[in-house]
Amino acid sequence: MSGIIDIKDLCFRYSQENEELDLSHIDLHVNEGEWLAVIGHNGSGKSTLAKAIDGLIAPEAGEIYIDGEKLTDQSLWNIRKKIGMVFQNPDNQFVGADVEGDVAFGLENQGIEREEMHARVKEALEVVGMQDFAQHEPVRLSGGQKQRVAIAGVLALRPKIVIFDESTSMLDPEGRMQIISLIRQLNKKEGFTVLSITHDIDEASLADRVIVVDDGKIIDDSLPQDLFQKGNQLIEIGLDVPYPQRLKGELAQRGIDLPQEYMDEGSLVNWLCRSILKN
Amino acid sequence: MSIHIEKLNYVYQSGTPFSHRALTDVSLDIADNTYTAIIGHTGSGKSTLLQHLNGLLKPTSGSLTVENNKITAETKNKELNDLRRHVGFVFQFPEAQLFEETVLKDIAFAPKNFGKSDEEAEQIAVKMAKLVGLPDSVLQKSPFELSGGQMRRVAIAGVLAMEPQILVLDEPTAGLDPKGRLEMMEMFDRLHKEQHLTIILVTHQMNDVANYADHVIVMEKGRVIADSQPAEIFSDPEWLKAHHLGLPQTTAFAAKLQQQGVPFKTLPLTEAQLAAQLADMMNEQGGGLRG
Ligand SMILES: Nc1ncnc2c1ncn2[C@@H]1O[C@H](COP(=O)(O)OP(=O)(O)OP(=O)(O)O)[C@@H](O)[C@H]1O
Ligand SMILES: Nc1ncnc2c1ncn2[C@@H]1O[C@H](COP(=O)(O)OP(=O)(O)OP(=O)(O)O)[C@@H](O)[C@H]1O
Numbered sequence A: 001m002s003g004i005i006d007i008k009d010l011c012f013r014y015s016q017e018n019e020e021l022d023l024s025h026i027d028l029h030v031n032e033g034e035w036l037a038v039i040g041h042n043g044s045g046k047s048t049l050a051k052a053i054d055g056l057i058a059p060e061a062g063e064i065y066i067d068g069e070k071l072t073d074q075s076l077w078n079i080r081k082k083i084g085m086v087f088q089n090p091d092n093q094f095v096g097a098d099v100e101g102d103v104a105f106g107l108e109n110q111g112i113e114r115e116e117m118h119a120r121v122k123e124a125l126e127v128v129g130m131q132d133f134a135q136h137e138p139v140r141l142s143g144g145q146k147q148r149v150a151i152a153g154v155l156a157l158r159p160k161i162v163i164f165d166e167s168t169s170m171l172d173p174e175g176r177m178q179i180i181s182l183i184r185q186l187n188k189k190e191g192f193t194v195l196s197i198t199h200d201i202d203e204a205s206l207a208d209r210v211i212v213v214d215d216g217k218i219i220d221d222s223l224p225q226d227l228f229q230k231g232n233q234l235i236e237i238g239l240d241v242p243y244p245q246r247l248k249g250e251l252a253q254r255g256i257d258l259p260q261e262y263m264d265e266g267s268l269v270n271w272l273c274r275s276i277l278k279n
Numbered sequence B: 001m002s003i004h005i006e007k008l009n010y011v012y013q014s015g016t017p018f019s020h021r022a023l024t025d026v027s028l029d030i031a032d033n034t035y036t037a038i039i040g041h042t043g044s045g046k047s048t049l050l051q052h053l054n055g056l057l058k059p060t061s062g063s064l065t066v067e068n069n070k071i072t073a074e075t076k077n078k079e080l081n082d083l084r085r086h087v088g089f090v091f092q093f094p095e096a097q098l099f100e101e102t103v104l105k106d107i108a109f110a111p112k113n114f115g116k117s118d119e120e121a122e123q124i125a126v127k128m129a130k131l132v133g134l135p136d137s138v139l140q141k142s143p144f145e146l147s148g149g150q151m152r153r154v155a156i157a158g159v160l161a162m163e164p165q166i167l168v169l170d171e172p173t174a175g176l177d178p179k180g181r182l183e184m185m186e187m188f189d190r191l192h193k194e195q196h197l198t199i200i201l202v203t204h205q206m207n208d209v210a211n212y213a214d215h216v217i218v219m220e221k222g223r224v225i226a227d228s229q230p231a232e233i234f235s236d237p238e239w240l241k242a243h244h245l246g247l248p249q250t251t252a253f254a255a256k257l258q259q260q261g262v263p264f265k266t267l268p269l270t271e272a273q274l275a276a277q278l279a280d281m282m283n284e285q286g287g288g289l290r291g
């Protein structure tokens, strides 16, 4: 079955002088509507992979298909319309003089008519909670506000594929979870595909599937629950362990015998209550 | 170095139609050799407050005093040179503080500027790069041709190379991988404990507040709404909830156990505390059954 993203043996290096490839023989298949989390240590190649998918860098070998169409110089503009990317630093993507104009910019470019445009801008700003800042200059916002506006800009476009490159790293935990769950709902309802690059293990655990990038290669491709069961192996590749797993480790060190299998927070709470309150 | 802030107000673009009030009547004290965490929602004024600490912003009214340097609306920039030398500032977005041709030159900038020879400055830079976990392969690259987390590390290394007495950190671990986050937080903690740096940290991570800080300031809509200690703040989940603030993961997890009837005298703040308390309870159980 052809996916929304299909990558075959993709290789890339930033400079011919680099001995090592920055992306090395990447194969990746993403189904339409899937929420894929991309994790990996700093400098592993996550953002580079995102840039390749968006056609911002040219591969040295291999092929990328988006929605069945091969990514080439000719198809680039058509393909980019299907992809909305929120960059790691939001300052790199602001173009409008005010927040409203910034979110509307991409829509104007796509020739969306005015009424529809206003409605979409309003809706997107509401999703990220920035409607009160519509008239503010994007560069004159707080860090978290900038990230929210950048997300709104992409949501308003309603692309088939949304790529978030650590787009919520500066939000307070409550705000972050609100935005992520709203986007998750939209993703389920409207069926767009999400690629979410993140260092946040809780965010990754909400994904349908998680890939781990290391030295420009995909070294793991699993369901979240299968990946997080690997415990200390995760720490070795520079990743975090979900809270219940960490606590299990601390308890084991103190001689407490726990079940081997992956436990989410609810099941660990239940297990602990049963063991402590058993009479 | 101690900090005293008195009735500080700050208005962005003051006197224009775009004027925007970001800080209102902020008064607080930060003692020498303490570790202060500043928490609060998106847009609550944390970064604006921090930028006063090295004179990047000057109060619209009111004042702040860092050691013996008093800063008011009238203070001239050149009066701030001495202060800036002692206050190391890691910005919320690392790109904002990178500027040199290579990573090494960027980190060596401050030591060179403060009178070290080229050779000495470079040695310091190599040492700092190692300390923050930058691979050797990036040292001769442009700081702008790096990954986000690598840029963050260069920015931190550059600030450490200044050998500041106060370290002002605006979400310094955003963008770092989990291992890097932990290593960096442990390093800041060592600088605080061993070299007695005063640390002021803006963070959304309540775990970090619980693990490292001895003083917490909570901001909301440009005002200080609490000035307290971690144990104190986190002992009041209702208040935190009312202000849309979270608990450290451990405290939240223990609160769930408590709801199910697990008896805690005080809710723990750190994983180790929680695990120890749970292990005690379970051993008691086991002992009871055996006996
Ligand atoms: N513009 C660039 N020019 C040259 N090399 C680059 C450039 N951007 C990144 N690199 C290098 O490519 C490698 C992969 O970088 P990438 O930005 O993809 O990492 P990442 O996984 O996104 O890391 P992070 O978690 O820190 O954002 C790194 O070694 C980095 O130094
Ligand atoms: N350069 C600026 N010009 C005008 N207004 C600004 C500027 N920078 C910030 N503001 C506004 O001042 C208020 C406080 O912003 P500040 O950056 O201090 O928030 P913050 O607490 O650091 O938030 P975050 O957690 O999102 O980084 C916000 O409402 C913001 O929109």
Ligand SMILES: [Mg+2]
Binding pocket: A046, A047, A048, A088, A165, B147, B148, B149
């Ligand atoms: Mg990146």
Ligand SMILES: [Mg+2]
Binding pocket: A142, A143, A144, B046, B047, B048, B092, B170
């Ligand atoms: Mg800020």
